[in-house]
Amino acid sequence: MGDELRNRLREERSKRGLTQAELADLVGVSRKTINTVENGVFIPSTVLALRLAAALKTTVESLFRLP
Amino acid sequence: MTSRNDVEFADNISRRRYLATIGATVAFLGAQLVARPVLGVEGFQLEGFRRYLWAINALGLIALTLPIGGWIFGRRIRSLVNDEISRGHGRMATGAGLWVAILIAIAILLTPLGRRCSAAEASYLIVTPVAVIVPLYFAWLEARAHRDG
Numbered sequence: 001m002g003d004e005l006r007n008r009l010r011e012e013r014s015k016r017g018l019t020q021a022e023l024a025d026l027v028g029v030s031r032k033t034i035n036t037v038e039n040g041v042f043i044p045s046t047v048l049a050l051r052l053a054a055a056l057k058t059t060v061e062s063l064f065r066l067p
Numbered sequence: 068m069t070s071r072n073d074v075e076f077a078d079n080i081s082r083r084r085y086l087a088t089i090g091a092t093v094a095f096l097g098a099q100l101v102a103r104p105v106l107g108v109e110g111f112q113l114e115g116f117r118r119y120l121w122a123i124n125a126l127g128l129i130a131l132t133l134p135i136g137g138w139i140f141g142r143r144i145r146s147l148v149n150d151e152i153s154r155g156h157g158r159m160a161t162g163a164g165l166w167v168a169i170l171i172a173i174a175i176l177l178t179p180l181g182r183r184c185s186a187a188e189a190s191y192l193i194v195t196p197v198a199v200i201v202p203l204y205f206a207w208l209e210a211r212a213h214r215d216g
Contacts (some may be wrong), residue, residue, distance in 0.1 A: 021075055024074045024147075025074045029150045029152075030078060030081060030152070031074055031075075032152060032213050033150055033152045033212075035212060041212065042155070042212070044151070045151060048151055
């Protein structure tokens with residue numbers, strides 16, 4: 001938390017027609033976690049980033065990048 | 068109950084938790100402001116049962132930020148309510164509380180009070196603000212996490 005990290009989570013989620021709650025269910029976290037990651041408030045752990053990428057059938061690098 | 072409903076249910080529990088945390092903290096703070104057991108000319112006025120009640124309430128408020136509770140809702144709901152971000156919020160709030168405690172302790176040490184400050188009074192002056200700031204900061208972080216946009 002605190003360091004900047006750009007992410008394309010909202011775009012990737014919308015592309016697959018998923019709500020925050022549906023993605024949260026797929027990943028096994030709460031909706032607020034998805035919300036804070038999308039808003040850039042929270043930088044996810046490596047495990048969560050990998051889970052998000054797997055749920056959205058993409059790579060971590062395409063979801064997250066440094067500014 | 069479906070898996071999707073688990074996420075929504077946990078979301079609801081999490082919202083209620085931060086609202087309840089704010090309510091309990093404000094009630095605790097209000098009680099302290101009404102009682103004002105410190106800084107009076109008679110010295111520290113928190114004896115017997117009231118002293119234990121204060122300690123239990125203060126500990127209870129700080130414990131609200133721990134990733135515990137929700138046992139009645141089952142393992143999945145519990146893990147969703149206390150997931151990565153909530154645990155992080157708990158750590159951030161506890162860290163803030165530590166800094167508050169250190170700064171108040173230093174202030175008590177360096178500020179001339181004009182009379183002796185007992186250990187019990189110093190404990191009260193340190194723990195009470197910590198027991199207010201830690202849960203309120205946790206609740207604010209949780210509320211921010213729930214905010215859409």
